[in-house]
Structures are given as structure tokens and as C-alpha cells.
Amino acid sequence: ASTLGAAAAEQGRYFGTAVAAYKLSDSVYSGILDREFNMVTPENEMKWDATEPSQGSFSYGSADQIVSHAQSHNQRVRGHALAWHSQQPGWVQNLSGTALRNAMVNHVTQVATHYKGKIYAWDVVNEAFADGGGGGRRDSNLQRTGNDWIEVAFRTARAADPGAKLCYNDYNTDGQNAKSNAVYAMVQDFKSRGVPIDCVGFQSHINSASPVPSDYQANLERFAALGVDVQITELDIEGSGSTQAENYRKVTQACLNVSRCTGITVWGIRDSDSWRASGTPLLFDGNGNKKAAYTATLTALGGG
Numbered sequence: 001a002s003t004l005g006a007a008a009a010e011q012g013r014y015f016g017t018a019v020a021a022y023k024l025s026d027s028v029y030s031g032i033l034d035r036e037f038n039m040v041t042p043e044n045e046m047k048w049d050a051t052e053p054s055q056g057s058f059s060y061g062s063a064d065q066i067v068s069h070a071q072s073h074n075q076r077v078r079g080h081a082l083a084w085h086s087q088q089p090g091w092v093q094n095l096s097g098t099a100l101r102n103a104m105v106n107h108v109t110q111v112a113t114h115y116k117g118k119i120y121a122w123d124v125v126n127e128a129f130a131d132g133g134g135g136g137r138r139d140s141n142l143q144r145t146g147n148d149w150i151e152v153a154f155r156t157a158r159a160a161d162p163g164a165k166l167c168y169n170d171y172n173t174d175g176q177n178a179k180s181n182a183v184y185a186m187v188q189d190f191k192s193r194g195v196p197i198d199c200v201g202f203q204s205h206i207n208s209a210s211p212v213p214s215d216y217q218a219n220l221e222r223f224a225a226l227g228v229d230v231q232i233t234e235l236d237i238e239g240s241g242s243t244q245a246e247n248y249r250k251v252t253q254a255c256l257n258v259s260r261c262t263g264i265t266v267w268g269i270r271d272s273d274s275w276r277a278s279g280t281p282l283l284f285d286g287n288g289n290k291k292a293a294y295t296a297t298l299t300a301l302g303g304g
């Protein structure tokens, strides 16, 4: 196979990218998107501030644009993200307690219902654990509504769209550390109590401060052993040339080595599409040319 998506498919996996709706009219961008990728994640368009800018009033325009583009190009969709402490509209930031909990439940129900049947997997809850060695929940307005907010979000999403896989998604959980241990304990607890969870997303934003952990594959494996799928959900790797290519190879190979690793998503197409203010963390350069990292990834997938 000569593209990322086709090569991944031959391995029983998908290869995806984050997509911004306003870039779909850029023919270089959409040319690469439709040639190489068979899964898309709306980069910002399904977040709370975009989909419910004022309470009870939903706006799906740009997210729908991405979903319909995906459907007409044989791409599946990872929904991102139903409940998150960041990118909340102002009205949410001003709520607390029962009012916030009810707003969260309603938001999850409405958005998951709107996209019912169209989403491969939802990031139901994003980034709910704290960084550092404490291994606790992140303090946030959602967390302050009660420790059960995460399971309530998952049960609500399941009720709204029983066909979508439901994921917990986070960063700096790519190796075994206090944060990933805490997520692991939550997944184990959810599994033992029958709280619906199907997958864990490992964002994998790799840079010199957080390089590819030596136990990257082992970490994926221990989560998979809990009975969930694992996915690499927001991959980007700082650097260039052969070092960057080798890191992309390692991550790709780790996913292939774990049978329940169902796919890889990169967080943007060209370096110029990256959320990072500077750097060259993606697979295509600013002109849309394939980088060494692209070739290493395609080769690791068995393509070429």
C-alpha cells in the first residue's frame, strides 16, 4: 500500500488526522487528507465552546462539515471531546454544582445524540487527571461537581449513542507514571463496576521534555489487558530528520505490536497546521511534501 490509511488498513488499523473545518477548502490540505487518511478528528469543532456557545443553543455547522466530508471520502470520525475542563463557553465557566452537572449531562446527551451512528469513538472525557507525581484528579469545575462526574459522562454517552466506542483521553500518560497509573486504576474500577468504557486514548504529544517513553508499548499493553482498546489519538513529535523519523517508527511499531491498538491519529497534516506555535512535529512539511517521518511511518505500517 502506498498511503498511510491503506497500509494501516492492511494491518487491521486506521490512520487518522486532526482536521480543521476552515482548511477543507485548501486543495493541498484536502488533497493530502483524502489520499492518506481514513479517520478524522475535528480539532476544535466538536468542543463545548463550539457546539453549545450559549446554554441550550447548539451549533453544529463546522463539525457537520467535517463529518459530511469524512462520510463522502470513506473516513470514519473520532469525536472530540464531550466533557473537558478547557474550551468551555463562558456560560459554563460561570456554573457550578448541580447546575453545572446538569449542563454537562445535557451537553453530552445532545451532542452524542446529534452524531448518533456517525462516530467511531468519542473522547467522552478529556484530560481529567493532574500532572505531576500525585496521581490524582485535576482540579476543575467539573471535578468539583463530584468525583463521579467521569462515570456519569460515560453512562450518559452510552445511553445517547450505544454504537460509539467510548474513550478516556489524556496526555503525559504515554509511559508508566503516576498520572497513567491513576488512569489505569480508574479504568480497572470502571471495568469491575460495569461503567461503560471501551477505549483509552494516548495523545502522545512528544517533545524533548516528554520524549517517547521506553515503556511506551508496555504501557499500551497493560491498558489493553484491562479489556479496552487503546488508540494513539493526537500524535505529534518535535524534531526533524532521522531522529524524528525514528521516533515516529517506534510509536507506529508499538501500536502494531499491541493487538488492541486499533489506530493512530496525528494532530494535523502539515507542520504549518500544527497547534504548536513553532516546530516541525508532523509528517508533511509546510508545502505538503512527505518528510522522512512520513516514510518511516509508512514503512513501519508495511507500506511503501
Ligand code: G3I
Binding pocket: 043, 044, 086, 087, 126, 171, 203, 234, 275
Ligand atoms: O476560533 C478563534 C478565532 O475566532 C480567533 O480569532 C482566534 C484568535 O486566536 O482564536 C480562535 O480560537 C483558537 C482555536 O484553537 C481555533 O483555532 C484558540 O485561540 C486556540 O486556543 C485553539 O487552540 C486549540 C487548543 O486545542 C485549545 O485548547 C488547538 O487548535 C488544538 O489543536 C488543541 O488541541 C488540543 C486537544 O483538543 C486536546 N489535547 C491537547 C491538544 C493540543 O493542545
